[in-house]
Amino acid sequence: MNKNIISRDFKKKYRVFLALILCVNVFAAVVYYIWYIDKKVPDNIMLVENREESLEFNVPLEGEIDGAVDAISVKNTSSTNDGSIHFNLNQTVRMQASNTGSYKARLKLFGLFHYKNIQIDVIKEQKVMPSGRAVGLYINSDGVMVLGTSEITGKDGFSYEPAANILKAGDYIYKVNNQEVQNIEDVIKAVQDNGRGRVTIYLRRNNNNIKVKVDTVLAGDGEYKIGVWLREDTEGIGTLTYVTEDNNYVALGHGITDIDTGILIDIKDGGVYPAKVSQIIKGEAGSPGEVLGSVTLGAANRLGTIRNNTNYGISGELFDNNINKSTTDNGLPDSGYGYNSEKAIPAAMKQEVETGKATVRCQLGESVEDYEVEIEKININSKENKGMVIKVTDKRLLSKAGGIVQGMSGSPVMQNNKIIGAVTHVFVNDSTRGYGIFIEDMLSE
Numbered sequence: 001m002n003k004n005i006i007s008r009d010f011k012k013k014y015r016v017f018l019a020l021i022l023c024v025n026v027f028a029a030v031v032y033y034i035w036y037i038d039k040k041v042p043d044n045i046m047l048v049e050n051r052e053e054s055l056e057f058n059v060p061l062e063g064e065i066d067g068a069v070d071a072i073s074v075k076n077t078s079s080t081n082d083g084s085i086h087f088n089l090n091q092t093v094r095m096q097a098s099n100t101g102s103y104k105a106r107l108k109l110f111g112l113f114h115y116k117n118i119q120i121d122v123i124k125e126q127k128v129m130p131s132g133r134a135v136g137l138y139i140n141s142d143g144v145m146v147l148g149t150s151e152i153t154g155k156d157g158f159s160y161e162p163a164a165n166i167l168k169a170g171d172y173i174y175k176v177n178n179q180e181v182q183n184i185e186d187v188i189k190a191v192q193d194n195g196r197g198r199v200t201i202y203l204r205r206n207n208n209n210i211k212v213k214v215d216t217v218l219a220g221d222g223e224y225k226i227g228v229w230l231r232e233d234t235e236g237i238g239t240l241t242y243v244t245e246d247n248n249y250v251a252l253g254h255g256i257t258d259i260d261t262g263i264l265i266d267i268k269d270g271g272v273y274p275a276k277v278s279q280i281i282k283g284e285a286g287s288p289g290e291v292l293g294s295v296t297l298g299a300a301n302r303l304g305t306i307r308n309n310t311n312y313g314i315s316g317e318l319f320d321n322n323i324n325k326s327t328t329d330n331g332l333p334d335s336g337y338g339y340n341s342e343k344a345i346p347a348a349m350k351q352e353v354e355t356g357k358a359t360v361r362c363q364l365g366e367s368v369e370d371y372e373v374e375i376e377k378i379n380i381n382s383k384e385n386k387g388m389v390i391k392v393t394d395k396r397l398l399s400k401a402g403g404i405v406q407g408m409s410g411s412p413v414m415q416n417n418k419i420i421g422a423v424t425h426v427f428v429n430d431s432t433r434g435y436g437i438f439i440e441d442m443l444s445e
Helices: 002-040 184-194 395-401 439-443
Strands: 044-048 053-055 061-066 072-075 084-088 093-097 101-109 113-123 127-130 134-149 172-176 198-205 208-215 228-243 248-251 267-281 289-295 308-310 313-317 356-363 368-378 388-392 412-415 418-427 430-438
Touching (some): 044 093, 061 113, 072 084, 093 113, 134 184, 134 198, 134 289, 172 184, 184 198, 184 228, 228 267, 228 418, 228 439, 356 388, 356 418, 368 395, 368 412, 388 418, 418 439, 430 439
Parallel strands (some): 044 113
Antiparallel strands (some): 053 093, 072 093, 101 113, 127 228, 134 172, 134 267, 198 208, 248 313, 267 289, 308 313, 368 388, 412 418
Protein backbone atom coordinates (compact mmCIF):
# COMPACT_ATOMS: atom_id res chain seq x y z
CA MET A 1 0.00 0.00 0.00
CA ASN A 2 2.75 2.40 0.95
CA LYS A 3 4.64 1.49 -2.20
CA ASN A 4 1.60 2.33 -4.33
CA ILE A 5 1.22 5.72 -2.59
CA ILE A 6 4.91 6.47 -3.14
CA SER A 7 4.60 5.44 -6.78
CA ARG A 8 1.57 7.69 -7.32
CA ASP A 9 3.32 10.65 -5.62
CA PHE A 10 6.42 10.10 -7.74
CA LYS A 11 4.40 10.00 -10.96
CA LYS A 12 2.50 13.14 -9.96
CA LYS A 13 5.74 15.03 -9.23
CA TYR A 14 7.27 13.70 -12.43
CA ARG A 15 4.32 14.97 -14.48
CA VAL A 16 4.58 18.37 -12.80
CA PHE A 17 8.30 18.40 -13.56
CA LEU A 18 7.67 17.56 -17.22
CA ALA A 19 5.00 20.28 -17.42
CA LEU A 20 7.44 22.82 -15.99
CA ILE A 21 10.11 21.76 -18.47
CA LEU A 22 7.60 22.13 -21.29
CA CYS A 23 6.58 25.61 -20.10
CA VAL A 24 10.22 26.66 -19.86
CA ASN A 25 10.92 25.37 -23.37
CA VAL A 26 7.84 27.09 -24.78
CA PHE A 27 8.78 30.35 -23.04
CA ALA A 28 12.38 30.10 -24.32
CA ALA A 29 11.13 29.39 -27.85
CA VAL A 30 8.79 32.42 -27.74
CA VAL A 31 11.55 34.70 -26.40
CA TYR A 32 13.97 33.44 -29.05
CA TYR A 33 11.39 33.92 -31.84
CA ILE A 34 10.63 37.47 -30.71
CA TRP A 35 14.38 38.18 -30.55
CA TYR A 36 14.74 36.72 -34.06
CA ILE A 37 11.95 38.93 -35.40
CA ASP A 38 13.30 42.00 -33.62
CA LYS A 39 16.73 41.40 -35.13
CA LYS A 40 15.30 41.23 -38.65
CA VAL A 41 12.90 44.18 -38.51
CA PRO A 42 14.48 47.61 -37.91
CA ASP A 43 12.89 50.41 -35.91
CA ASN A 44 13.38 52.75 -38.84
CA ILE A 45 13.11 52.21 -42.59
CA MET A 46 14.40 54.81 -45.04
CA LEU A 47 12.99 55.05 -48.55
CA VAL A 48 14.34 57.12 -51.40
CA GLU A 49 11.77 59.33 -53.13
CA ASN A 50 10.50 57.84 -56.42
CA ARG A 51 12.67 54.71 -56.04
CA GLU A 52 10.92 51.36 -55.63
CA GLU A 53 12.35 49.48 -52.65
CA SER A 54 11.93 45.77 -51.89
CA LEU A 55 11.50 44.77 -48.25
CA GLU A 56 12.07 41.09 -47.59
CA PHE A 57 11.86 40.31 -43.89
CA ASN A 58 9.87 37.03 -44.04
CA VAL A 59 8.38 37.37 -40.56
CA PRO A 60 4.73 36.86 -39.47
CA LEU A 61 3.96 40.56 -39.09
CA GLU A 62 1.27 42.67 -40.67
CA GLY A 63 1.69 46.41 -41.00
CA GLU A 64 -0.63 49.37 -41.31
CA ILE A 65 0.21 52.96 -42.27
CA ASP A 66 -2.31 55.76 -41.80
CA GLY A 67 -2.47 58.93 -43.89
CA ALA A 68 0.01 57.82 -46.53
CA VAL A 69 -2.20 56.56 -49.36
CA ASP A 70 -1.28 59.53 -51.55
CA ALA A 71 2.41 59.39 -50.63
CA ILE A 72 3.34 55.68 -50.57
CA SER A 73 2.31 52.90 -52.91
CA VAL A 74 2.67 49.25 -51.90
CA LYS A 75 2.78 46.10 -54.02
CA ASN A 76 1.83 43.21 -51.74
CA THR A 77 -1.24 41.30 -50.63
CA SER A 78 -2.35 44.64 -49.27
CA SER A 79 -5.29 46.96 -49.39
CA THR A 80 -5.95 50.62 -48.73
CA ASN A 81 -9.22 50.39 -46.85
CA ASP A 82 -10.31 53.33 -44.68
CA GLY A 83 -7.46 55.50 -45.90
CA SER A 84 -4.80 53.11 -44.57
CA ILE A 85 -2.15 50.99 -46.25
CA HIS A 86 -2.00 47.34 -45.19
CA PHE A 87 0.89 45.00 -45.97
CA ASN A 88 2.20 41.58 -44.99
CA LEU A 89 5.87 41.28 -44.01
CA ASN A 90 5.76 37.51 -44.46
CA GLN A 91 5.99 38.21 -48.19
CA THR A 92 8.02 40.58 -50.34
CA VAL A 93 6.79 44.14 -49.94
CA ARG A 94 7.56 46.65 -52.71
CA MET A 95 7.20 50.25 -51.61
CA GLN A 96 7.58 53.45 -53.59
CA ALA A 97 7.19 56.91 -52.08
CA SER A 98 6.34 60.01 -54.08
CA ASN A 99 6.74 62.58 -51.28
CA THR A 100 9.40 63.13 -48.67
CA GLY A 101 8.32 62.97 -45.04
CA SER A 102 7.98 60.66 -42.04
CA TYR A 103 5.27 58.08 -41.52
CA LYS A 104 4.47 55.61 -38.74
CA ALA A 105 3.67 51.97 -39.39
CA ARG A 106 2.01 49.78 -36.76
CA LEU A 107 3.10 46.15 -36.79
CA LYS A 108 1.01 43.27 -35.45
CA LEU A 109 2.27 39.77 -34.75
CA PHE A 110 0.20 37.27 -36.77
CA GLY A 111 -2.01 40.25 -37.57
CA LEU A 112 -3.51 40.06 -34.05
CA PHE A 113 -1.14 41.36 -31.35
CA HIS A 114 0.54 44.75 -31.37
CA TYR A 115 4.29 44.20 -31.76
CA LYS A 116 5.84 47.63 -32.24
CA ASN A 117 5.74 50.82 -34.27
CA ILE A 118 8.37 51.61 -36.87
CA GLN A 119 9.14 54.89 -38.57
CA ILE A 120 9.33 55.19 -42.34
CA ASP A 121 11.37 58.17 -43.51
CA VAL A 122 11.25 59.19 -47.16
CA ILE A 123 14.30 61.15 -48.31
CA LYS A 124 15.49 62.57 -51.60
CA GLU A 125 18.10 60.57 -53.49
CA GLN A 126 21.61 61.44 -52.37
CA LYS A 127 24.61 61.07 -54.61
CA VAL A 128 28.02 61.21 -52.99
CA MET A 129 31.57 60.65 -54.16
CA PRO A 130 33.18 57.60 -52.52
CA SER A 131 36.69 58.68 -51.51
CA GLY A 132 38.97 56.13 -49.85
CA ARG A 133 41.69 58.76 -49.32
CA ALA A 134 43.93 58.52 -46.26
CA VAL A 135 43.90 61.71 -44.18
CA GLY A 136 45.51 62.93 -40.99
CA LEU A 137 43.21 63.82 -38.10
CA TYR A 138 43.95 66.32 -35.34
CA ILE A 139 41.41 66.95 -32.58
CA ASN A 140 41.22 69.39 -29.70
CA SER A 141 38.78 68.22 -27.04
CA ASP A 142 36.04 70.50 -25.72
CA GLY A 143 37.70 71.07 -22.37
CA VAL A 144 40.65 69.28 -20.78
CA MET A 145 39.89 65.56 -20.55
CA VAL A 146 40.48 63.63 -17.32
CA LEU A 147 42.15 60.27 -17.90
CA GLY A 148 42.30 59.25 -14.25
CA THR A 149 43.65 60.11 -10.82
CA SER A 150 47.01 59.34 -9.23
CA GLU A 151 48.89 59.50 -5.94
CA ILE A 152 51.14 62.44 -5.03
CA THR A 153 54.11 62.33 -2.70
CA GLY A 154 53.78 65.44 -0.56
CA LYS A 155 56.60 67.62 0.68
CA ASP A 156 56.01 66.01 4.07
CA GLY A 157 56.85 62.59 2.61
CA PHE A 158 53.31 61.18 2.86
CA SER A 159 51.25 59.92 -0.10
CA TYR A 160 47.98 61.61 -1.08
CA GLU A 161 45.33 61.08 -3.76
CA PRO A 162 43.13 64.18 -3.42
CA ALA A 163 41.09 63.75 -6.63
CA ALA A 164 40.17 60.09 -6.02
CA ASN A 165 36.39 59.46 -6.21
CA ILE A 166 35.88 63.14 -7.07
CA LEU A 167 37.22 63.42 -10.62
CA LYS A 168 36.48 60.54 -13.01
CA ALA A 169 37.88 59.35 -16.34
CA GLY A 170 35.94 61.05 -19.12
CA ASP A 171 35.28 64.28 -17.21
CA TYR A 172 36.01 67.51 -19.13
CA ILE A 173 37.37 70.41 -17.07
CA TYR A 174 36.40 73.80 -18.48
CA LYS A 175 37.02 76.13 -15.53
CA VAL A 176 39.14 76.15 -12.38
CA ASN A 177 37.97 78.65 -9.75
CA ASN A 178 37.14 81.69 -11.90
CA GLN A 179 39.64 80.93 -14.66
CA GLU A 180 38.56 79.43 -18.01
CA VAL A 181 40.95 76.66 -19.04
CA GLN A 182 41.77 75.71 -22.62
CA ASN A 183 44.68 73.33 -22.09
CA ILE A 184 46.69 71.47 -19.48
CA GLU A 185 48.96 74.45 -18.83
CA ASP A 186 45.90 76.53 -17.91
CA VAL A 187 44.83 73.90 -15.36
CA ILE A 188 48.33 73.76 -13.82
CA LYS A 189 48.50 77.57 -13.57
CA ALA A 190 45.04 77.83 -11.97
CA VAL A 191 45.96 75.23 -9.33
CA GLN A 192 49.19 77.12 -8.56
CA ASP A 193 47.31 80.40 -8.31
CA ASN A 194 44.92 78.77 -5.83
CA GLY A 195 47.76 77.59 -3.60
CA ARG A 196 46.99 75.74 -0.38
CA GLY A 197 43.39 74.75 0.27
CA ARG A 198 40.44 73.63 -1.81
CA VAL A 199 40.23 74.43 -5.48
CA THR A 200 36.85 74.62 -7.26
CA ILE A 201 36.71 72.68 -10.52
CA TYR A 202 33.90 73.12 -13.04
CA LEU A 203 33.49 70.12 -15.33
CA ARG A 204 31.19 68.37 -17.77
CA ARG A 205 30.25 64.77 -17.01
CA ASN A 206 27.82 62.84 -19.21
CA ASN A 207 26.65 66.13 -20.77
CA ASN A 208 25.88 67.60 -17.34
CA ASN A 209 27.81 70.57 -15.91
CA ILE A 210 28.80 70.04 -12.30
CA LYS A 211 31.08 71.68 -9.71
CA VAL A 212 33.44 69.81 -7.38
CA LYS A 213 36.09 70.78 -4.85
CA VAL A 214 39.50 69.15 -4.53
CA ASP A 215 42.19 69.75 -1.89
CA THR A 216 45.55 70.77 -3.29
CA VAL A 217 48.71 69.05 -2.08
CA LEU A 218 52.13 70.71 -1.84
CA ALA A 219 54.32 68.16 -3.66
CA GLY A 220 57.99 67.43 -3.12
CA ASP A 221 58.96 69.64 -6.06
CA GLY A 222 57.38 72.67 -4.37
CA GLU A 223 54.31 72.85 -6.66
CA TYR A 224 50.67 72.43 -5.68
CA LYS A 225 48.96 69.45 -7.35
CA ILE A 226 45.61 67.67 -7.32
CA GLY A 227 46.75 64.25 -8.62
CA VAL A 228 45.04 63.93 -12.02
CA TRP A 229 46.10 62.76 -15.49
CA LEU A 230 44.91 65.02 -18.30
CA ARG A 231 44.77 65.10 -22.12
CA GLU A 232 43.91 67.96 -24.47
CA ASP A 233 44.33 66.68 -28.05
CA THR A 234 44.43 63.54 -30.20
CA GLU A 235 45.85 62.78 -33.64
CA GLY A 236 45.98 59.85 -36.06
CA ILE A 237 45.30 58.58 -39.59
CA GLY A 238 41.93 57.55 -41.01
CA THR A 239 40.04 57.22 -44.29
CA LEU A 240 37.54 59.57 -45.92
CA THR A 241 34.36 57.66 -46.74
CA TYR A 242 32.56 60.09 -49.01
CA VAL A 243 32.32 63.73 -50.05
CA THR A 244 29.08 65.55 -50.87
CA GLU A 245 28.36 68.09 -53.58
CA ASP A 246 28.95 70.98 -51.16
CA ASN A 247 32.28 69.42 -50.07
CA ASN A 248 31.11 68.14 -46.72
CA TYR A 249 32.69 64.81 -45.84
CA VAL A 250 32.15 61.83 -43.55
CA ALA A 251 34.96 59.52 -42.43
CA LEU A 252 35.92 56.52 -40.27
CA GLY A 253 32.51 54.90 -39.71
CA HIS A 254 33.13 54.96 -35.97
CA GLY A 255 33.85 57.68 -33.45
CA ILE A 256 37.28 58.81 -32.24
CA THR A 257 37.76 57.61 -28.68
CA ASP A 258 40.49 58.31 -26.16
CA ILE A 259 43.20 55.65 -26.41
CA ASP A 260 43.39 55.23 -22.62
CA THR A 261 39.76 55.48 -21.52
CA GLY A 262 37.93 54.29 -24.65
CA ILE A 263 35.49 57.19 -24.19
CA LEU A 264 34.18 59.15 -27.19
CA ILE A 265 36.01 62.49 -27.33
CA ASP A 266 33.99 65.71 -27.15
CA ILE A 267 35.34 67.90 -29.93
CA LYS A 268 35.98 71.61 -29.57
CA ASP A 269 37.72 71.93 -32.92
CA GLY A 270 39.93 69.92 -35.20
CA GLY A 271 41.09 69.47 -38.72
CA VAL A 272 41.91 67.01 -41.48
CA TYR A 273 45.32 67.14 -43.14
CA PRO A 274 47.15 65.42 -46.02
CA ALA A 275 48.56 62.02 -45.07
CA LYS A 276 51.22 59.97 -46.80
CA VAL A 277 51.07 56.19 -46.39
CA SER A 278 54.60 54.90 -45.89
CA GLN A 279 54.19 51.34 -44.62
CA ILE A 280 51.58 48.62 -44.18
CA ILE A 281 51.97 46.20 -41.28
CA LYS A 282 50.15 43.05 -42.39
CA GLY A 283 47.47 41.63 -40.13
CA GLU A 284 47.81 38.18 -38.61
CA ALA A 285 45.64 36.04 -36.35
CA GLY A 286 45.58 37.74 -32.96
CA SER A 287 47.48 40.80 -34.20
CA PRO A 288 45.63 43.38 -36.35
CA GLY A 289 47.72 45.11 -39.00
CA GLU A 290 48.12 48.84 -39.33
CA VAL A 291 48.54 51.65 -41.84
CA LEU A 292 51.59 53.75 -40.98
CA GLY A 293 52.32 57.13 -42.45
CA SER A 294 53.06 60.77 -41.89
CA VAL A 295 50.71 63.73 -41.54
CA THR A 296 51.47 67.21 -42.85
CA LEU A 297 50.16 69.56 -40.14
CA GLY A 298 50.01 73.34 -40.10
CA ALA A 299 47.35 75.90 -40.94
CA ALA A 300 48.53 76.18 -44.55
CA ASN A 301 48.01 72.44 -45.08
CA ARG A 302 44.66 72.09 -43.36
CA LEU A 303 42.20 70.45 -45.75
CA GLY A 304 39.09 71.06 -43.68
CA THR A 305 37.35 71.05 -40.34
CA ILE A 306 36.19 68.30 -37.99
CA ARG A 307 32.71 69.31 -36.93
CA ASN A 308 31.17 66.22 -35.32
CA ASN A 309 32.43 63.07 -33.61
CA THR A 310 29.77 60.39 -33.08
CA ASN A 311 29.56 56.62 -32.85
CA TYR A 312 29.00 56.59 -36.63
CA GLY A 313 32.05 58.58 -37.63
CA ILE A 314 33.42 62.09 -37.93
CA SER A 315 32.23 64.77 -40.30
CA GLY A 316 33.15 68.26 -41.38
CA GLU A 317 33.79 70.52 -44.34
CA LEU A 318 36.64 70.54 -46.85
CA PHE A 319 38.05 73.93 -47.82
CA ASP A 320 37.68 74.79 -51.51
CA ASN A 321 41.06 76.51 -51.65
CA ASN A 322 42.98 73.53 -50.29
CA ILE A 323 41.53 70.58 -52.17
CA ASN A 324 42.62 69.24 -55.53
CA LYS A 325 39.94 67.66 -57.68
CA SER A 326 42.21 65.70 -59.99
CA THR A 327 41.94 61.94 -60.47
CA THR A 328 44.21 59.15 -61.58
CA ASP A 329 44.11 57.34 -64.91
CA ASN A 330 41.82 54.67 -63.44
CA GLY A 331 39.28 57.38 -62.64
CA LEU A 332 39.55 57.11 -58.87
CA PRO A 333 40.18 60.07 -56.56
CA ASP A 334 43.92 60.28 -55.86
CA SER A 335 45.57 63.62 -55.18
CA GLY A 336 42.10 65.17 -55.05
CA TYR A 337 40.04 65.30 -51.87
CA GLY A 338 37.03 67.28 -53.08
CA TYR A 339 33.78 66.33 -54.76
CA ASN A 340 33.79 65.21 -58.36
CA SER A 341 30.31 64.94 -59.88
CA GLU A 342 31.47 62.43 -62.50
CA LYS A 343 32.48 60.01 -59.74
CA ALA A 344 29.37 60.46 -57.58
CA ILE A 345 27.02 57.50 -57.13
CA PRO A 346 23.73 56.98 -55.25
CA ALA A 347 23.69 56.02 -51.58
CA ALA A 348 21.93 52.69 -50.96
CA MET A 349 19.50 52.07 -48.12
CA LYS A 350 19.95 49.10 -45.78
CA GLN A 351 17.33 46.97 -47.51
CA GLU A 352 19.23 47.28 -50.81
CA VAL A 353 22.39 45.65 -49.48
CA GLU A 354 22.85 42.03 -50.58
CA THR A 355 25.14 39.21 -49.60
CA GLY A 356 27.70 38.57 -52.30
CA LYS A 357 30.31 40.48 -54.25
CA ALA A 358 31.21 44.10 -53.52
CA THR A 359 34.27 46.36 -53.68
CA VAL A 360 36.15 48.37 -51.08
CA ARG A 361 38.12 51.52 -51.91
CA CYS A 362 41.20 52.47 -49.87
CA GLN A 363 44.69 53.92 -50.02
CA LEU A 364 47.54 51.56 -49.10
CA GLY A 365 50.27 53.40 -50.98
CA GLU A 366 50.50 56.48 -53.16
CA SER A 367 47.15 55.93 -54.88
CA VAL A 368 43.59 54.87 -54.14
CA GLU A 369 42.53 51.44 -55.41
CA ASP A 370 39.37 49.32 -55.55
CA TYR A 371 39.55 45.77 -54.18
CA GLU A 372 37.08 42.87 -54.33
CA VAL A 373 35.32 41.78 -51.14
CA GLU A 374 32.30 39.71 -50.25
CA ILE A 375 29.39 40.68 -48.01
CA GLU A 376 28.95 37.53 -45.90
CA LYS A 377 26.29 38.57 -43.39
CA ILE A 378 23.82 41.42 -43.00
CA ASN A 379 22.22 42.57 -39.73
CA ILE A 380 19.74 45.18 -40.88
CA ASN A 381 18.75 46.01 -37.30
CA SER A 382 22.26 46.43 -35.95
CA LYS A 383 22.40 48.98 -33.14
CA GLU A 384 26.12 49.48 -33.64
CA ASN A 385 28.40 50.21 -36.59
CA LYS A 386 28.59 46.50 -37.35
CA GLY A 387 25.73 45.92 -39.76
CA MET A 388 27.74 43.88 -42.27
CA VAL A 389 30.40 41.18 -42.11
CA ILE A 390 32.92 41.74 -44.91
CA LYS A 391 35.44 39.20 -46.20
CA VAL A 392 38.41 40.27 -48.32
CA THR A 393 38.77 38.11 -51.42
CA ASP A 394 41.10 40.26 -53.55
CA LYS A 395 44.56 38.68 -53.76
CA ARG A 396 46.20 42.11 -54.13
CA LEU A 397 44.75 43.37 -50.86
CA LEU A 398 45.55 40.10 -49.10
CA SER A 399 49.13 40.36 -50.35
CA LYS A 400 49.53 44.00 -49.33
CA ALA A 401 47.81 43.98 -45.95
CA GLY A 402 46.65 40.47 -45.14
CA GLY A 403 43.09 41.75 -45.31
CA ILE A 404 41.64 44.60 -43.23
CA VAL A 405 44.04 46.67 -41.12
CA GLN A 406 43.77 49.56 -38.70
CA GLY A 407 43.65 52.81 -40.64
CA MET A 408 41.24 51.38 -43.23
CA SER A 409 38.27 52.40 -41.08
CA GLY A 410 36.01 54.50 -43.26
CA SER A 411 37.00 52.84 -46.53
CA PRO A 412 33.82 53.00 -48.66
CA VAL A 413 32.13 49.78 -49.79
CA MET A 414 30.28 49.73 -53.13
CA GLN A 415 27.80 47.27 -54.62
CA ASN A 416 25.59 47.48 -57.72
CA ASN A 417 27.06 50.91 -58.53
CA LYS A 418 25.90 52.33 -55.18
CA ILE A 419 27.79 53.12 -52.00
CA ILE A 420 26.43 50.80 -49.32
CA GLY A 421 28.69 51.40 -46.33
CA ALA A 422 32.19 51.60 -44.93
CA VAL A 423 34.69 49.34 -43.18
CA THR A 424 34.76 49.86 -39.39
CA HIS A 425 36.50 46.98 -37.60
CA VAL A 426 38.74 44.00 -38.28
CA PHE A 427 38.30 40.59 -36.67
CA VAL A 428 41.27 40.22 -34.32
CA ASN A 429 41.57 36.49 -35.00
CA ASP A 430 40.93 36.72 -38.74
CA SER A 431 42.30 39.76 -40.55
CA THR A 432 40.55 38.73 -43.79
CA ARG A 433 37.21 39.59 -42.19
CA GLY A 434 35.75 42.66 -40.55
CA TYR A 435 32.63 44.66 -39.87
CA GLY A 436 31.06 47.41 -41.92
CA ILE A 437 28.55 50.15 -41.18
CA PHE A 438 25.58 50.91 -43.46
CA ILE A 439 25.98 54.14 -45.40
CA GLU A 440 22.41 54.99 -44.38
CA ASP A 441 23.63 55.39 -40.79
CA MET A 442 26.42 57.73 -41.91
CA LEU A 443 24.23 60.01 -44.05
CA SER A 444 22.94 61.85 -40.98
CA GLU A 445 26.49 62.77 -40.01
